[in-house]
Amino acid sequence: MMHRLLLVVLLALASPLCMAAMTIEIVGGALNRIPVAILPFTLSAPGATDPAAVVSGDLGRSGYFRLVDAQGVVSPESPQGLSLPTWKSRGADAVLMGQALPAANGRIEVRFWLFDAVRQSQLAALSYTTTPAGLRGVAHRIADVVHEKLLGEPGSYSGRIAYILKRPGRYELQVADADSQNAITVASSPEPLISPAWSPDGSKLAYVSFEDKKPVVYVQHLADGGRRAVARFRGSNSAPAWFPDGRRLAVTLSKDETSQIYFLNPDTGELTRFSRGGALDTEPVFSPDGRWMYFTSDRGGSPQIYRAELPGGQVSRVTFEGAYNVSPALSPDGNNLAFVHRRNGKFHIAVMDLNTRQMQVLTDTALDESPSFASNGRMILYATLVNGRGVLATVSVDGAVRQRLSQSGDLREPAWGP
Amino acid sequence: MKSLISALVLAGLLAGCADTATVASIEDRAVPSKDAAKPSATSATTATTGSGTAAATAADAAKPAGKPTSIVETRPMVDPDTKVASLGASQGVAIGPDGKPLAAAGQAGTAGPDAAPVLDPKNPASPLAQRVLRFEYDSAAIRDEYRALLEAHAQYLKQQKAAKTILQGHADERGSREYNLALGQRRAESVYKALSLLGVADAQMEAVSFGEEKPVAEGHDEEAWQQNRRVEIVYEGE
Numbered sequence: 285m286m287h288r289l290l291l292v293v294l295l296a297l298a299s300p301l302c303m304a305a306m307t308i309e310i311v312g313g314a315l316n317r318i319p320v321a322i323l324p325f326t327l328s329a330p331g332a333t334d335p336a337a338v339v340s341g342d343l344g345r346s347g348y349f350r351l352v353d354a355q356g357v358v359s360p361e362s363p364q365g366l367s368l369p370t371w372k373s374r375g376a377d378a379v380l381m382g383q384a385l386p387a388a389n390g391r392i393e394v395r396f397w398l399f400d401a402v403r404q405s406q407l408a409a410l411s412y413t414t415t416p417a418g419l420r421g422v423a424h425r426i427a428d429v430v431h432e433k434l435l436g437e438p439g440s441y442s443g444r445i446a447y448i449l450k451r452p453g454r455y456e457l458q459v460a461d462a463d464s465q466n467a468i469t470v471a472s473s474p475e476p477l478i479s480p481a482w483s484p485d486g487s488k489l490a491y492v493s494f495e496d497k498k499p500v501v502y503v504q505h506l507a508d509g510g511r512r513a514v515a516r517f518r519g520s521n522s523a524p525a526w527f528p529d530g531r532r533l534a535v536t537l538s539k540d541e542t543s544q545i546y547f548l549n550p551d552t553g554e555l556t557r558f559s560r561g562g563a564l565d566t567e568p569v570f571s572p573d574g575r576w577m578y579f580t581s582d583r584g585g586s587p588q589i590y591r592a593e594l595p596g597g598q599v600s601r602v603t604f605e606g607a608y609n610v611s612p613a614l615s616p617d618g619n620n621l622a623f624v625h626r627r628n629g630k631f632h633i634a635v636m637d638l639n640t641r642q643m644q645v646l647t648d649t650a651l652d653e654s655p656s657f658a659s660n661g662r663m664i665l666y667a668t669l670v671n672g673r674g675v676l677a678t679v680s681v682d683g684a685v686r687q688r689l690s691q692s693g694d695l696r697e698p699a700w701g702p
Numbered sequence: 703m704k705s706l707i708s709a710l711v712l713a714g715l716l717a718g719c720a721d722t723a724t725v726a727s728i729e730d731r732a733v734p735s736k737d738a739a740k741p742s743a744t745s746a747t748t749a750t751t752g753s754g755t756a757a758a759t760a761a762d763a764a765k766p767a768g769k770p771t772s773i774v775e776t777r778p779m780v781d782p783d784t785k786v787a788s789l790g791a792s793q794g795v796a797i798g799p800d801g802k803p804l805a806a807a808g809q810a811g812t813a814g815p816d817a818a819p820v821l822d823p824k825n826p827a828s829p830l831a832q833r834v835l836r837f838e839y840d841s842a843a844i845r846d847e848y849r850a851l852l853e854a855h856a857q858y859l860k861q862q863k864a865a866k867t868i869l870q871g872h873a874d875e876r877g878s879r880e881y882n883l884a885l886g887q888r889r890a891e892s893v894y895k896a897l898s899l900l901g902v903a904d905a906q907m908e909a910v911s912f913g914e915e916k917p918v919a920e921g922h923d924e925e926a927w928q929q930n931r932r933v934e935i936v937y938e939g940e
Contacts, residue, residue, distance in 0.1 A: 476915035498910035
């Protein structure tokens with residue numbers, strides 16, 4: 285495997301960050317970054333912008349790669365014209381080159397090739413056909429391919445995120461590319477919106493809206509913008525979480541006594557109560573296999589994360605360290621739990637290996653919230669407060685790589701989409 | 703209330719943005735569209751890996767037939783500003799029927815000792831003008847100082863059986879929004895129980911929470927947090 289070779293080759297290298305991303309500030313980085321040369325794509329299709337810029341941005345700010353300067357390089361007409369030894373001598377262990385060619389109906393064909401400059405071999409050669417507006421999406425997918433070929437695990441550059449943008453007097457639920465570009469407002473309200481939750485197939489968002497002067501759970505179809513209140517009971521309705529099959533939701537309702545968790549079928553309205561007792565239970569979330577539901581409860585005197593074996597089985601406490609552990613989020617493989625942990629009065633993102641129950645605090649900012657895992661399970665997206673303004677940030681599960689998405693505006697409540 | 707519901711404007715749609723539409727045509731995780739055929743997964747074709755050339759980049763094997771159906775361009779984006787401008791009350795200040803803010807806690811005592819103890823929530827000189835109870839961190843315990851306030855509201859509600867009150871719980875900004883929502887709910891329920899013990903009928907009250915979403919003080923320090931941990935007593939129609 286290429287990545288093993290690279291790890292050996294790079295063992296002695298601790299490369300400093302060499303690229304300043306325009307929209308994302310990197311706070312930390314992996315010790316050993318793989319040096320990659322990303323050549324400007326040959327653009328012969330009208331209206332094509334260079335996918336290399338987006339790929340460079342994705343890989344450069346990931347913390348896993350170091351970009352070998354390829355500015356102003358004229359890419360060869362074809363891969364046969366590429367001199368891998370030249371790039372090896374410039375410090376590149378891998379080289380990406382590509383073309384954007386005109387295709388039928390105004391579409392664009394994007395071809396790219398990824399080479400191992402050390403072994404002088406080809407690692408990938410792919411072609412995507414898209415429209416000019418789809419080029420960014422293609423570029424993110426190319427970054428995913430490069431990441432996977434060089435690191436042996438999937439990238440997460442082509443995913444989508446949902447979050448809330450707070451404007452003066454207005455709240456917008458937005459969906460954007462994982463690099464926070466291409467943001468689209470899918471719902472806008474003068475009253476707060478919180479807790480967006482992706483359906484497992486990515487077609488719907490459940491969220492909490494205060495438009496009715498109280499929290500009500502809505503489900504919105506992204507394709508047509510159609511939305512419906514699915515939980516509007518007496519009292520507060522909040523904390524929606526989808527079952528892995530996408531057919532039911534867990535919600536927190538206060539209709540019977542203080543905040544308790546219920547299971548709701550939004551299509552039939554069928555409602556079953558999960559938790560009982562005077563303690564406060566909220567923030568349900570399911571393990572991907574549907575076997576466990578994790579949630580926050582203060583039944584032990586302080587807010588801690590518990591889990592219940594489904595259906596309706598035994599509840600056991602998961603977090604013990606500290607007096608405040610909330611907002612559980614599960615990795616796609618179900619092995620890691622991310623949550624908000626209070627230490628010395630500050631709120632940090634922490635992760636627990638559910639097999640060993642070892643906990644690690646990943647961030648050093650003071651008001652972190654809303655962790656969620658990227659589709660590859662390697663990165664955790666969260667919100668934090670910087671200079672009084674909400675920003676989105678990511679941290680790798682080992683804590684080595686941190687980045688801040690600095691889109692303008694006050695952002696909160698991020699959720700990484702499927 | 704109904705008008706409020708309908709007033710929320712949905713900017714709708716992953717539609718309205720050309721980029722997403724076309725991404726949909728190449729992404730197998732694309733937003734499904736009711737009227738569009740599901741985009742065929744991807745037109746990527748894997749070529750040889752391992753030997754040097756690119757001869758195998760055959761394009762486009764799975765290109766969707768015809769023009770890519772755009773989920774984006776077919777659905778107009780509704781102007782999100784049109785119907786919502788007059789709603790106000792976005793800073794957590796309760797707005798009275800006359801459009802003026804109801805007395806905030808800081809001014810709650812301004813009725814003065816010589817004010818007649820009229821039980822009229824609309825009268826700023828009334829004891830009912832005191833609407834805000836504050837709480838300790840992570841606590842829903844009602845402080846003794848609010849006994850008179852609660853008794854006044856209880857008395858009014860018992861006299862005016864048609865009157866209804868919404869008890870709005872709030873939390874400070876620290877920690878999880880959802881946990882804070884539950885915490886604000888517990889504070890509201892705490893006031894609910896106190897009023898209930900004073901004889902107010904359940905049908906006249908609803909306890910809801912705004913969590914940390916409606917701070918009255920925007921700062922990020924204990925002084926602001928203290929003000930934000932509160933329950934506001936709001937009468938229906940206000």
